[in-house]
């Protein structure tokens with residue numbers, strides 16, 4: 207599969223280095239030195255950048271597509287987790303597919319994403335999305351965890367880290383994903399959906415569009431994943 211990451215600016219790579227420093231600091235704080243040295247690549251992180259192609263997801267007042275922010279955060283998450291020596295699989299790498307309105311089927315799209323997770327060995331699925339509300343006030347990241355074992359633990363850890371590292375005033379809690387969420391119903395690995403912020407809040411959209419903030423989000427998500435798998439590996 208061809209990669210189209212070359213457009214990412216140099217600031218991204220600097221951001222990744224800073225993010226990795228932050229990750230190591232978080233490891234040392236949370237789960238001990240062993241986490242840095244002993245996390246072998248036993249799991250596969252399946253990264254799902256929500257929407258894409260003709261499905262832009264939620265659209266902000268300034269016309270920003272949720273699908274673009276999802277992809278930007280997902281690509282950063284992939285780079286950081288690979289830098290840390292872990293295996294990753296992406297459900298999409300760019301915005302080039304599913305562009306034909308006549309052949310597009312949301313159900314088929316979600317089915318193919320679920321298949322990627324179900325075919326990966328020892329998978330953990332992280333689906334990246336943005337939230338939307340009819341009024342402009344709501345803001346803040348929120349994790350929705352899936353029913354499979356391990357999901358709630360990962361989700362609570364990630365919610366705590368996102369709040370502590372990026373938005374201490376955020377009072378949202380990790381919640382179970384709605385029962386009718388296709389990916390939650392059709393995958394069986396530990397999995398969470400990250401609502402990084404609200405496309406309906408103009409102030410939050412400005413942040414979500416910033417490459418440095420996207421890298422920060424990815425770094426905290428990556429650190430939470432690393433903590434989760436470090437705690438899943440018998441010592």
Ligand SMILES: [Zn+2]
Pocket residue numbers: 256257263264272335336
């Ligand atoms: Zn979405």
